[in-house]
Amino acid sequence: DIVMTQSPLSLPVTPGEPASISCRSSQSLLHSNGYNYLDWYLEKPGQSPQLLIYLASHRASGVPDRFNGSGSGTDFTLKISRVEAEDVGVYYCMQALQSLFTFGQGTKLDIK
Amino acid sequence: QVLQSGPEVKKPGASVRLSCKASGYTFTSYGINWVRQAPGQGLEWMGWISGYNGDTNHAQKFQGRVTLTTDTSTKTAYMEVRSLTYDDTAVYYCARGEAILGAHYGLDVWGQGTTVTVSS
Numbered sequence: 001d002i003v004m005t006q007s008p009l010s011l012p013v014t015p016g017e018p019a020s021i022s023c024r025s026s027q028s029l030l031h032s033n034g035y036n037y038l039d040w041y042l043e044k045p046g047q048s049p050q051l052l053i054y055l056a057s058h059r060a061s062g063v064p065d066r067f068n069g070s071g072s073g074t075d076f077t078l079k080i081s082r083v084e085a086e087d088v089g090v091y092y093c094m095q096a097l098q099s100l101f102t103f104g105q106g107t108k109l110d111i112k
Numbered sequence: 113q114v115l116q117s118g119p120e121v122k123k124p125g126a127s128v129r130l131s132c133k134a135s136g137y138t139f140t141s142y143g144i145n146w147v148r149q150a151p152g153q154g155l156e157w158m159g160w161i162s163g164y165n166g167d168t169n170h171a172q173k174f175q176g177r178v179t180l181t182t183d184t185s186t187k188t189a190y191m192e193v194r195s196l197t198y199d200d201t202a203v204y205y206c207a208r209g210e211a212i213l214g215a216h217y218g219l220d221v222w223g224q225g226t227t228v229t230v231s232s
Binding site for chain 2: 037058
């Protein structure tokens with residue numbers, strides 16, 4: 001199985017400041033079609049997870065443009081340009097290249 | 113949206129069958145993934161079933177213990193987990209995904225979760 005490793009695991013952020021989360025995979029997630037099969041999800045407190053980014057850099061419907069995904073191969077980053085209070089929660093990356101998907105361990109973002 | 117069945121309490125060794133009813137989209141154009149979250153833990157992907165052709169995949173740790181099925185007439189996906197242990201206590205989510213592996217656009221619609229408690 002592909003192992004996904006996120007860092008940091010905890011991320012305190014001041015509102016209005018940027019935030020960045022890293023995700024590394026044990027194998028390249030670059031598909032032969034040119035897309036990287038890497039998603040980002042946010043689990044807000046008391047809610048079901050929600051899709052933020054798919055195929056490494058494609059923002060899901062309704063996701064604010066302050067969320068941006070980048071990276072290729074084995075190294076990926078989720079950046080929030082200006083953190084808002086509603087962004088608190090646990091962020092997960094997930095690989096979807098192999099038929100057996102796997103999540104990272106999660107990064108907990110909270111407000112300073 | 114996808115609407116999941118209600119909470120379950122089971123004894124060790126028992127089985128549980130969870131349901132996930134889809135609405136508002138063409139069921140056969142998507143698949144359903146099952147993801148669980150044990151108390152205080154992260155998300156764990158369990159398996160996928162295609163609403164298009166019934167193909168399935170399971171995480172290795174669940175091979176032989178989990179069965180995924182669909183009923184296209186009622187637009188419902190089911191997951192049966194057998195031989196429950198205390199470690200299976202978790203919130204189980206279903207989430208819409210691709211109908212054919214490789215045509216991936218993320219898990220874009222999530223159910224509200226079903227709490228399964230394994231207790232003697």
